[in-house]
Amino acid sequence: MVISVKLLEGKKVAQALDETMAKRVESLKEKGITPGLAVVLVGDNSASAVYVRNKQRRAEKLGINFQLIRFEESVTEQELLAKIDELNNDSAIDGFLVQLPLPDHIDEDKVNEAISPNKDVDGFTPISVGNLWIGTPMTKPATASGILMMLDHYNVDLDGKNVVIIGRSNIVGKPTAALMLERNATVTITHSHTKNLKEITSKADVLVVAIGRAKFITQDYVKDQAIVIDVGMDRDENGKLCGDVDFDDVKDKTSMITPVPGGVGPMTITALVDQVIELAEGRING
Numbered sequence: 261m262v263i264s265v266k267l268l269e270g271k272k273v274a275q276a277l278d279e280t281m282a283k284r285v286e287s288l289k290e291k292g293i294t295p296g297l298a299v300v301l302v303g304d305n306s307a308s309a310v311y312v313r314n315k316q317r318r319a320e321k322l323g324i325n326f327q328l329i330r331f332e333e334s335v336t337e338q339e340l341l342a343k344i345d346e347l348n349n350d351s352a353i354d355g356f357l358v359q360l361p362l363p364d365h366i367d368e369d370k371v372n373e374a375i376s377p378n379k380d381v382d383g384f385t386p387i388s389v390g391n392l393w394i395g396t397p398m399t400k401p402a403t404a405s406g407i408l409m410m411l412d413h414y415n416v417d418l419d420g421k422n423v424v425i426i427g428r429s430n431i432v433g434k435p436t437a438a439l440m441l442e443r444n445a446t447v448t449i450t451h452s453h454t455k456n457l458k459e460i461t462s463k464a465d466v467l468v469v470a471i472g473r474a475k476f477i478t479q480d481y482v483k484d485q486a487i488v489i490d491v492g493m494d495r496d497e498n499g500k501l502c503g504d505v506d507f508d509d510v511k512d513k514t515s516m517i518t519p520v521p522g523g524v525g526p527m528t529i530t531a532l533v534d535q536v537i538e539l540a541e542g543r544i545n546g
């Protein structure tokens with residue numbers, strides 16, 4: 261029997277979706293509106309710098325006005341909050357985000373709370389999170405939304421599926437659970453205190469992995485013919501970029517699997533720029 265594994269190629273999906281998004285930007289520009297995105301980057305975390313550069317490249321390629329605002333690691337919370345206040349009131353900016361992680365001396369919750377929910381492209385403010393769980397999202401966290409855009413592209417129907425998510429972060433695990441619940445999946449969130457993890461994950465029709473440990477998930481965690489979504493951005497023993505899933509070990513057991521790189525990462529950015537364009541379209545629709 262020939263077993264065929266389907267790669268969920270986020271990079272290619274992203275390229276395909278770029279065409280439609282570029283047209284939306286074009287039609288906004290005909291109406292005199294240029295979508296504006298600002299990213300606030302603190303310090304010089306090299307991974308963050310790469311992600312932000314990728315965001316900038318994609319935004320500019322689509323004709324979005326992109327502003328990068330950089331602060332030294334030593335920036336005070338007050339300075340950062342003042343910039344957020346400025347961006348909240350800047351009519352050229354439809355949406356902005358503060359790249360995480362932030363230095364320890366800055367209270368992430370305080371920063372999130374300062375962002376206007378109307379410009380919260382990341383969907384991280386308490387108001388945005390509340391709306392997400394009520395089922396009336398204003399803006400959706402990019403990674404979760406990107407995963408759904410990718411599954412939609414490959415016509416994966418989540419209705420009634422057993423979804424297991426490993427990781428309960430506010431930026432990935434929780435919002436992914438909310439969006440998949442909205443699609444009528446049966447969602448289980450597991451985390452570092454979960455007992456019998458393998459027992460739970462091996463019942464998953466769809467396994468979403470966001471733990472931040474290189475190649476942690478081997479085939480014994482995976483149900484036969486499962487769909488595996490790898491959100492990890494790790495380095496292997498040779499310093500090469502890899503995911504939380506041991507791809508070579510797991511792939512033949514799955515029906516669909518995301519590569520790293522080229523999987524969830526590019527879709528995260530797709531979801532972000534889609535969100536910015538949608539906010540800009542809101543200038544017309546009120």
Ligand SMILES: Nc1nc(=O)c2c([nH]1)NC[C@@H]1CN(c3ccc(C(=O)N[C@@H](CCC(=O)O)C(=O)O)cc3)C=[N+]21
Binds near residue numbers: 520526
């Ligand atoms: N406020 C905030 N919003 C975020 O959306 C946010 C954040 N903080 N902090 C960190 C995570 C991570 N994230 C990624 C973005 C792009 C790639 C990406 O482009 N990945 C490429 C490879 C990148 C490389 O070459 O290193 C790929 O998977 O093919 C990955 C991860 C956004 N995040």
